[in-house]
Amino acid sequence: MPRLTFFRLLLIVLLIVLAALAWLGQQFRVYERGWFAVREWRHAESWRERSIWLPDYRVVIEGKEIEGLDDDVSALTYDPDRHSLFSVTNQPAQIIELSLDGRLLRKIPLTGFGDPEAIEYIGPGSYVISDEREQRLIRVHVDDLTSFIDAADGEQLSLGIGLSGNKGFEGLAFDAAERRLFVAKERDPVRIYEIRGFPHTQADKPFAVHVLDDPKRDRRLFVRDLSSLQYDERSGHLLALSDESRLVVELDVDGKPISTLSLLGGMQGLERSVPQAEGVAMDEAGALYLVSEPNLFYVFRKPELQK
Numbered sequence: 001m002p003r004l005t006f007f008r009l010l011l012i013v014l015l016i017v018l019a020a021l022a023w024l025g026q027q028f029r030v031y032e033r034g035w036f037a038v039r040e041w042r043h044a045e046s047w048r049e050r051s052i053w054l055p056d057y058r059v060v061i062e063g064k065e066i067e068g069l070d071d072d073v074s075a076l077t078y079d080p081d082r083h084s085l086f087s088v089t090n091q092p093a094q095i096i097e098l099s100l101d102g103r104l105l106r107k108i109p110l111t112g113f114g115d116p117e118a119i120e121y122i123g124p125g126s127y128v129i130s131d132e133r134e135q136r137l138i139r140v141h142v143d144d145l146t147s148f149i150d151a152a153d154g155e156q157l158s159l160g161i162g163l164s165g166n167k168g169f170e171g172l173a174f175d176a177a178e179r180r181l182f183v184a185k186e187r188d189p190v191r192i193y194e195i196r197g198f199p200h201t202q203a204d205k206p207f208a209v210h211v212l213d214d215p216k217r218d219r220r221l222f223v224r225d226l227s228s229l230q231y232d233e234r235s236g237h238l239l240a241l242s243d244e245s246r247l248v249v250e251l252d253v254d255g256k257p258i259s260t261l262s263l264l265g266g267m268q269g270l271e272r273s274v275p276q277a278e279g280v281a282m283d284e285a286g287a288l289y290l291v292s293e294p295n296l297f298y299v300f301r302k303p304e305l306q307k
Helices: 003-027 030-042 044-048 215-220
Strands: 058-065 074-079 084-090 093-098 104-111 116-123 126-131 136-141 156-158 169-175 180-185 191-196 210-213 228-232 237-242 247-251 257-262 276-282 288-293 296-301
Touching: 074 169, 074 288, 084 116, 116 169, 116 180, 126 169, 169 237, 180 228, 191 215, 228 276, 237 276
Parallel strands: 074 116, 074 276, 169 228
Antiparallel strands: 058 296, 074 084, 084 093, 093 104, 116 126, 126 136, 136 156, 169 180, 180 191, 191 210, 228 237, 237 247, 247 257, 276 288, 288 296
């Protein structure tokens, strides 16, 4: 082969490799994450005292198996009245109540739910469940005597936003002060919607729902998907969990990422990477709870919370 032809082929191969690396870097948001890591380090001192500040968290319960379940849990929410955690499964469809150390407390069968994917505490005995494929939000009531729940008995809201089958409403979070429900669309594209007016709490006023989104904020999210959300009443910040990126991202009141918690082995005290993170929740003391397929339970705390 003539030397000139060989160098041309080599150049073509190098260009293809570089193009592939650039594409992979963009797909996995490598460049954005790298630049953010630099900014996170630079602004650590200024943000630590006025944010959740995820880098300070360390795992204290790692990968504990949740025993007694026939299907994988999805999503997670903290109930401050019961001091327990709630999740859902979809085969069979049911609500799962867990203790704060990951023990199964009870199962509540669900009827009329196609694909329950997330659950969020919104007030004493009151929750919202998302039906991913049908993009329905259903308000349900749970107390000590609840033995089953029928979707037909609950207030419902159906939204046809960017319908994409099994990439629909994946996470929920609630701002009790402003009565805002945040809804995460999993991917294609990643979106966080803000819903006002649901559930309907003022019987003397007409039912009016407003759905807001912020594409600029969502484009700043350097994650490949969204699995769960958590709103922190103290800081007004939102936590966004990504399974594929193995990351929890803290967003400030303007929707800007300011800190992260890595779910990779060797980070945050983890011995192994979290395999498939599906839900994140936070209690009033600031402890973070996380569930992952296949039914694994995690707790993260800051050192001062471990005393």
